[in-house]
Amino acid sequence: MGSLWIRGLLALVGLGSSMTAAFSVDGKTTTPTAAVATVQPRTGAPDYYWLRVFFYASPLAADDLSKATEGRIESMRAKWSAVMQLTVDKGSTVWQVDLALPGHSCTVAESDGDAKKAVQTFGFDGTRLRLAGKGSHLCAMKFMGLPDQTFTWNVDVELPVVAFRR
Numbered sequence: 001m002g003s004l005w006i007r008g009l010l011a012l013v014g015l016g017s018s019m020t021a022a023f024s025v026d027g028k029t030t031t032p033t034a035a036v037a038t039v040q041p042r043t044g045a046p047d048y049y050w051l052r053v054f055f056y057a058s059p060l061a062a063d064d065l066s067k068a069t070e071g072r073i074e075s076m077r078a079k080w081s082a083v084m085q086l087t088v089d090k091g092s093t094v095w096q097v098d099l100a101l102p103g104h105s106c107t108v109a110e111s112d113g114d115a116k117k118a119v120q121t122f123g124f125d126g127t128r129l130r131l132a133g134k135g136s137h138l139c140a141m142k143f144m145g146l147p148d149q150t151f152t153w154n155v156d157v158e159l160p161v162v163a164f165r166r
Contacts, residue, residue: 018158021055023082025104025151030081034059035157036068037129040164048089051124052164053131053157055082069162084131084155086119094122099137099151106139106151118153124161132156 022031032055042048056079060068064079080102087096097109097118109118121132134154141148 018156020154020156021082022154023055023099023101023152025101026149028101030055030057030101032056032081035159036060037157037159037161038164039124039126039161042087045087048087048095051086051088051129051161053084053129053155053159054080055084057081082153084153086115086122086131088124092122092124094119097133099153101151104149104151106137106149108135108137108139108151108153121156127161128159129161130158 019033019035021035022029024030034056035053036056037051037053039049039051042050060079083098083100085098085100086094087098088094093112094109094115095112096107097115099106099108109115118135118137119131119133121130123130132155136150136152139149139151
């Protein structure tokens with residue numbers, strides 16, 4: 001029974017599931033090997049929810065694996081190497097895509113039309129996510145006194161999704 005439980009955890013974080021991912025900002029690339037997907041209602045927008053995929057550079061520790069099965073990923077937040085956040089409505093339309101890498105974040109798709117270009121394959125049945133997308137986006141940062149940054153992504157994941165809990 002213990003090994004079945006461990007295999008289930010590995011599938012949850014993308015190690016036993018189908019996963020390839022690469023992200024970059026201004027040429028600095030990360031290629032994560034593990035992922036955890038969570039879902040939660042979007043604050044202030046009752047007809048929408050946030051679907052977040054946290055990507056990690058290395059396999060998760062046993063304690064983190066245990067917490068991930070319950071959707072409690074607070075302790076792992078500092079360890080991520082990329083986060084892709086999708087704003088989705090109850091009809092499963094993706095309306096916005098945000099991408100974060102340590103020290104950098106950007107909305108790479110600001111509308112449902114942009115989101116279809118950023119995420120070419122999207123399927124979410126409430127418990128399982130199928131997500132594939134490849135693209136590039138120049139994020140205007142000059143208004144903040146920073147140089148513009150180019151974000152790229154190439155993601156192909158299929159994994160379980162757990163409800164986010166604190």
